[in-house]
Amino acid sequence: MKKRIQWQFVLILLIVGFMTAVQYNTMKHPEERDTRDLWAIRNELAAEQKLHSELLSEIRDLDKTIVTYKLLGEDDTGKALMDTVDKLYRQAGMTDIEGPGILIEVKPSPESIAYGIPISGISPDLLTRFVNEINRFKWVALEIDGKRFTLLSSIRDINGVTTVNGLNVSTPPFSIKIISPSLADSEKLYNYLLASSIHDDFYLDNLIMDIGQPTTSIRIRSGAEEFENRFLKELPKGE
Known part of the structure; x- marks a missing residue:
């Protein structure tokens, strides 16, 4: 009888110990909670x-x-x-295109000019944030400092210089052209960019965006890069 009571006591201790270990592990490794607000x-x-x-x-x-x-x-x-x-x-950006759009001039801020602050160029992160901002809207063609930007394009830092498709982006001032499907789309993008917080990001890098009024005719040149066809072959006629 005494031995049976001892076994029951040991079993109770094991259960209590197991529950304590589970509770400790839960407190030590809590489930990650989504702390974003409703708007995010x-x-x-x-x-x-x-x-x-x-x-x-x-x-x-x-x-x-x-x-x-x-x-x-x-x-x-x-x-x-x-x-x-x-x-x-x-x-793919292999042809010239013309249509309604806006012209943006990226320039050194007036304060940086007045105080003689050297401008090293736009950073890849800032240029990428700008592209992400305009991706909220539909656009047909985008040109950054004369370089055609498409879904296949890349923005990288090469030897300390920001590049688009491997080509160096000029130290400001330089222009950005955006062609939209319609003039109404250009006006929506224009109004959004005017109120966007991206201006603060540019200003922190001693740069400003001078956004031109939407116009009915913006021309963007084709991309210079040619695609290499390594797998497709033309069959002789009749096959």
């Missing part, structure tokens, strides 16, 4: 919804292209294919 979550949700909408739009465009190929005869298939190639060239 709403902004992230809006960004995800925009991405979802853009993906659906691309899927619809591809479905239309497939239907077009199916409905066309052999004689018209070549023309439809060339139209698709031209569209892809425009999306």
